[in-house]
Amino acid sequence: MAAIHTIFSSLLAAGDHVICSVAVYGPTTTLLNTVMKKFGVETTFVDTTDAENVRDAIKPNTKVVFIETPGNPTLCISDIEEISKIAHEHNAKVVVDNTFMSPALQKPLELGADVIMHSLTKFLNGHADVVAGIVVVKDEETYLHFRKTLNQTGGVIDPFNSFLVHRGLKTLALRMEKHSQNAQKIAEYLEKHPLINDLKYPGLPSHPHYETGLKQHSAPGGLIKFEVEGGIEAGKILMNSVKLCTLAVSLGGVETLIQHPASMTHFSMGKEARETAGITDGLVRLSVGIENVDDLIADLSQALEKVKKANLTAVGV
Secondary structure (H helix, E strand, O other): OHHHHHHHHHHOOOOOEEEEEOOOOHHHHHHHHHHHHHOOOEEEEEOOOOHHHHHHHOOOOEEEEEEEOOOOOOOOOOOHHHHHHHHHHOOOEEEEEOOOOHHHHOOHHHHOOOEEEEEOOOOOOOOOOOOOEEEEEOOHHHHHHHHHHHHHHOOOOOHHHHHHHHHHHOOHHHHHHHHHHHHHHHHHHHHOOOOEEEEEOOOOOOOOOHHHHHHHOOOOOOEEEEEEOOHHHHHHHHHHHOOOOEEOOOOOOOOOEEEOHHHOOOHHHOHHHHHHOOOOOOEEEEEOOOOOHHHHHHHHHHHHHHHHHHHHHHOOO
């Protein structure tokens, strides 16, 4: 959040306008709707998977287009190159939250973006023991401008966490390759499972933005989103039944993490608000780790079998 706050504070002033992806890290939305709004910054949230929505939302005072791709938690994909062209026609800067792909798989600056943000907590560190962020820019002038804001707001990483991130970076390429390989196999397994609906994974041709993904990332990454049949209760059973997958809300570590937003991170929103945000009762987000993929599939299989038995019991079979 220090990185995201630094970006907005550096690029925006009272009276400016931001276009932001609807599918984005939740606290990004909150920051724009609270702190930045209080200081006179207006935000329009749009579905950036259609670049024309960005064009339609641009105003004379639009200064920043902020996209997260793939988006959280729906794994929708936005076309960085096309959005950058549209934004630059109107002298707006493009910021990309590249957390889900990491620089090992996706390089937004090469696709026309102006600024990249990563949560170092996730894949870049890779070991679930750091909380940090990073801002990546194109040139020295922009760096100095951002650095001044960062120094004044004080959101700086400490030396030991920096050391841990450097440790993680040494294995980033290997880890991202394994995350992607494992996730591909698990996604292919889940796509055929009778209890799984609306599965989204960038490596599957069934993903609605599959072709866009092929243009801008070198591998599909380690995140899978799916719907388990049976709604919120089925989601709870699945969470309580996994043994190898770790029940936790983060992502990007060497271990596989699984979470059910409707009963965990987004429970307090209420059903109606969740559905408006595209978070259905059965939605599950899986951050695939680097364990043996057959073990992971076996764990998901036995947990889904318990969901199936619970559903059968519920209808008296």
